[in-house]
Amino acid sequence: EHHQWKKRRLSQATSSQGIREGATQGCHLRRHFSNNKILVELDEASGVAIMKLKNPPVNSLSLELLTEFSITIEKLEVDRSCRGVIFLTSAAPKIFSAGLDITEMSVQELWLLLNGSNMVTIAAINGSSPAGGCLMAMCCDFRIMADNPKYTIGLNETQLGIVAPFWLKDTITNILGHRLTEQSLQLGQMYTSALKIGLVDQLVPEDKVQSTAAYFLTDEKMHEDCNTSVVLRTLMFKALRKNSRVLCAFLREECNSVPRILSNLHKIININIYYRISL
Ligand SMILES: CC/C=C\C/C=C\C/C=C\C=C\CC(=O)SCCNC(=O)CCNC(=O)[C@H](O)C(C)(C)COP(=O)(O)OP(=O)(O)OC[C@H]1O[C@@H](n2cnc3c(N)ncnc32)[C@H](O)[C@@H]1OP(=O)(O)O
Numbered sequence: 001e002h003h004q005w006k007k008r009r010l011s012q013a014t015s016s017q018g019i020r021e022g023a024t025q026g027c028h029l030r031r032h033f034s035n036n037k038i039l040v041e042l043d044e045a046s047g048v049a050i051m052k053l054k055n056p057p058v059n060s061l062s063l064e065l066l067t068e069f070s071i072t073i074e075k076l077e078v079d080r081s082c083r084g085v086i087f088l089t090s091a092a093p094k095i096f097s098a099g100l101d102i103t104e105m106s107v108q109e110l111w112l113l114l115n116g117s118n119m120v121t122i123a124a125i126n127g128s129s130p131a132g133g134c135l136m137a138m139c140c141d142f143r144i145m146a147d148n149p150k151y152t153i154g155l156n157e158t159q160l161g162i163v164a165p166f167w168l169k170d171t172i173t174n175i176l177g178h179r180l181t182e183q184s185l186q187l188g189q190m191y192t193s194a195l196k197i198g199l200v201d202q203l204v205p206e207d208k209v210q211s212t213a214a215y216f217l218t219d220e221k222m223h224e225d226c227n228t229s230v231v232l233r234t235l236m237f238k239a240l241r242k243n244s245r246v247l248c249a250f251l252r253e254e255c256n257s258v259p260r261i262l263s264n265l266h267k268i269i270n271i272n273i274y275y276r277i278s279l
Helices: 002-014 063-077 108-116 132-138 166-176 178-187 206-218 230-241 245-257 265-278
Strands: 020-025 029-034 038-043 048-053 085-090 120-125 127-130 142-146 202-204
Touching (some): 038 063, 048 206, 085 206, 120 132, 120 206, 127 132, 142 206
Parallel strands (some): 048 085
Antiparallel strands (some): 020 029
């Protein structure tokens, strides 16, 4: 069934369905794709794709954005000039993503896409990033965040009365370790010092987030201390993480069975009950 879903997405991705394309010729070719909520700029020389979320005012992860997200990732996956390098940032200032649109929900597919992707993914976190925004960043291989004490990041689900499902807990445990994860989820904690606890890998000045992500991906010298390219290291990292195939199978199942559109808070409560039962 997942295969069917993928096929359907791919045919949408390759059809003209709302995707606008263009190319500019500088010293090398840059291609642009866009649909309503996602802008992509692909530099063919470096293979670096910048994927920008554009859902004003707060970049919430609405169903429309998540659908376009899937289409875009799959389009990049099959694009031979994208050398497996992509980074994710926000087109809006100050907010990376406010998390799920509280009137809708479908986040498992995003988890599957980013965790299952063979591309190297970097979150260029240029603003606040609660809940689903933090999840999206955690699904990337590296996280580079703007050094601004006003911006916070974390899983505040508990404060919202949402019980984090086990795959979300596993995702943050991989990054923070067991004890800190417990504290973080129990309190629904939002962090201003995410670097200290390892939730992000690097803090940089706000205007350098995107360029640092690009530099990180393309400049091999930066990693000469370990004599292994960032791309190779990431592919190894992904291979290690893919051990959790059982988890992937569970999530695929769940994508098919959980109602994908929640139109009001009442349904959110039902979904929470569903998660409690399935734990
Ligand atoms: C339902 C889940 C079920 C099961 C669990 C499944 C999976 C678990 C994995 C992930 C779970 C994720 C859950 C979520 O992501 S829930 C969403 C959590 N998000 C928040 O708590 C965000 C709270 N918002 C803020 O902190 C701030 O708004 C801000 C820092 C993002 C921006 O602050 P600003 O001061 O710049 O702007 P505001 O005036 O506060 O907001 C502007 C505008 O935007 C609306 N808004 C804010 N957040 C959301 C949102 N998540 N969805 C939709 N709309 C949002 C806000 O209401 C304002 O609207 P108005 O201008 O008042 O109309």
